[in-house]
Amino acid sequence: MSDLLLVPRLEPALTRLKRIWPWGRKALIEQLRQHVEEADEHTLRMQALRQRIEAELAGVSAELGATTSDLERLQALHGQLQAEHSAQTQQLRERTNAYAALAQAHKLQQGELDQLQRAHASLEDAHAQLQAAHQRLEEEHGQLQAAHSEQSRQLAEHTAAYATLAGEHETLHSEHASLTNSHALLQATAELVERRYRLICNILNGKPAENPALSELKSWFAGEFARDVQRLELPADVTSMVLEQAQSISLHVELLSDSPALRTKSLVAVAGGFSSGKSSFVTGFMHREHSQLLAKGIQPVTAIPTYVMPGRELSIYGHTRKGAHVALTKDEYAQLTHDFIANMGFNVKEVMPHVVIEAPMPEVQHLAFIDMPGYDPAASDTADTAADHGIASAVLSEADAVIWLVALDTNGTLPANDMEFLLQHADDRPLYVVLNKADLRPMSSLQDVIEEIRDHLEDSGIQYQGICAYSSTLGKELLHEGKSLSEVMQEWDHSTDAALMLYKEFEAMVHALDEYANRQLHKVENVNELAHSIELDILQMVGSESKVFRAAQNRLGQLKELAESILGVEKSDAHQRLENMRMRGYQLLQENLRRDYRSPPRQDAQA
Incomplete structure (x- = not known):
């Protein structure tokens, strides 16, 4: 507080000023001192007033905080009351509306009641009339019950008759379905017989050359x-x-x-077991449009030895025992399977022992392939195993070279039957072994199969020019041991x-x-x-x-x-x-x- 007073700070200056002599300055200094003291007193009063005001302000601030809290609480309460007032006002409005609707409905129902009362009076009159009508209806109902009993009896008789007819209809329907199937089978059989008849007539009517x-x-x-x-x-x-x-x-x-x-072709016998892919192998050398010509399938299909050689255009001739040349269509040749021949009633192979096909074959010029039946027991009951074995032996004796096919889809090595047949007919003719359908095996296993077959052939003393893994589907060899198939074909492809x-x-x-x-x-x-x-x-x-x-x-x-x-x-x-x-x-x-x-x-x- 002393820092606010002027006297303590001015006292030294006033004392020094008092000592100065000039006349009349002392009174002036005293007057100045008096004024300063009055200013200090006023300052002290103001300081005290300030402290009192600050104290009062603190009290007022405390009262203001309490008042603010009360105000907030009252405001919240006021909001709740406003919400309740709004809800109650809404309820009141809804109830007012409901009351108005009920009043309107009451008025309408009152009108309907009046109408219903008038209608009730009318209905009572109608009721009396209906009672009279009901009496009449009861009499008619008795009559109708008697008629209904008679009709029920007749209906039962008709129902029994209908059930009997339905059973007969079902029987007739089953018989009709059976007859339809039989007709379809007979029609297919008739078409097959007709095809066989036309083929046999074509063969037997062929005039042999003198x-x-x-x-x-x-x-x-x-x-x-x-x-x-x-x-x-x-x-x-x-x-x-x-x-x-x-x-x-x-x-x-x-x-x-x-x-x-x-006469100028080198004969190459394409031999092997049933379904080893001989026909597919041979057709692989034809143009694509003729690649489906020879019969192929899981069952043994090639029944008649077929000589396939290059020509300018496609021609198929069956050669009969009488020396006749019978032109065959693709469809007629496709019929010459074991199943077809077995149901002919006689051995077609004795009438037509071989077929000659000429077709465009870009890769060969002087080779004639002999597509021959499999030599081994067939999977089909219709295959003539003994005859096929004899035909295979005879054809091999004519051939200048032999390509022996082994199917890799059923065999993992050279079957024992193949080895036995090769040993029986092994001579100085060139032999090449083709592992057909090699695309069905992983490449990693093909080399092992080739080596195993090579060991079997060498142990048996059978001479061969090479072994290859071949895919008739892709039309190429995938792997080979010794000479490749293309090399051997080039060596064999010469005029003889x-x-x-x-x-x-x-x-x-x-x-x-x-x-x-x-x-x-x-x-x-x-x-x-x-x-x-x-x-x-x-x-x-x-x-x-x-x-x-x-x-x-x-x-x-x-x-x-x-x-x-x-x-x-x-x-x-x-x-x-x-x-x-x-x-x-x-x-x-x-x-x-x-x-x-x-x-x-x-x-x-x-x-």
Whole structure:
């Protein structure tokens, strides 16, 4: 507070000023001091007043805070009261409206009540009339009940009759459905029979070309040649083998006579088990528009050996036993499956032993594929397994090379039946193994399969040029061991002289007969040695002076003379017979093949 007073601060200055002498200044200083003191007193009063005012202000502030809290509480209470007032006002309005509506409804109901009272009076009159009508209706109802009972009885009879008719209708409907199915089956059967009939008529009506030379060759092989072979008195298995080979040569000559284009083609037999994909493999070399030509499927389908070779346009000819050429459509050829042939009633393969197809084949020029039946037991009951096995063996004997197919969808290696068949027919002809349907196997396993089949072939001593994993669907090989399929096809794709090969095959057969006959005659030569050995044994046992020895010596001498005479006759007869066979065979082959080989390709020259 002292900081606000002037006296303490001015006192030193006033004291020094008081000491100054000038006249009249002292009174002035006293007056100044008085004024200053008055100012200080006024300041003290003002300070006290300020403190009192501050105290009062604090009290007022406290009262103001309390008043503010009360005001807020009152405001909240006022809001609630306002809300309640609004709600009550709304309820009052609604109740007023409801009351007005009820009053209006009451007024309407009063009017309706008046109308209902008037209507009630009318209804009472009507009721009296209805009672009278009801009496009449009761009488009529009695009559109707009697009629209803009669109608109910009739309805029951009609219902029973309807149930009977419904049962008969259901039976007739079932019979109709069965007859419809039977009709559809009969219609399909009739269409199938019609197709078979047309095909057989087409085959049987084919007029064979006049070929006296072929007829003479076939007659000679079946007659005179067969009798001469039997007169050689060779073992039965040798005789049977030679006669089968002669039949194969006869069929080959007939094939070349019917299809001259095959004379310059290398024959490649596409062999393997049923459903190994032989037909798909062969069609893979055709143009795309003909790729579905050959029969394909899970069941064995190829029933007749089919020679497929390149040509300018598509042509299909069935070749009959009579030497006729029968043009076949795609649909007719597609019917020649095992199932179709099995239901013909006779063996079509005996009437039409083979089919020749020419089609555009851009990748080959001088190859003719033989699409042949599978050799092994078929999955279908209709397959002629024994006949197919024989056909496969005969076709293989004609082929210049063999492609053996193994289906990888059913086999993981070369089946035992395949190995057995290959061992029976293994010779010096080139062999290539194709693992077909390789796209169904992962690439990682194909190499293992190839190596396993390679080991089987090598262990069995079967020579082969290569093995490849092939996909007929993709039309390409995926992997190979040894030569690739394309390399082998290029090597095989060259022009050949089928006539010369037949001459050589015939000469090899006659040469084999000559060797077998010489072996038989060699057995007769051994009779002299055996007789001389017996003579020495008797001499050692009884001595040279014994009657037994002399009698045995005479008999053995006669036996030697007889053996020498037989040996001389047999040698001369067998040699002459074989030479006549050879010359007659060459003459007939020359007449059929229109080739004149002045020096027959004998076996020794061939070797």
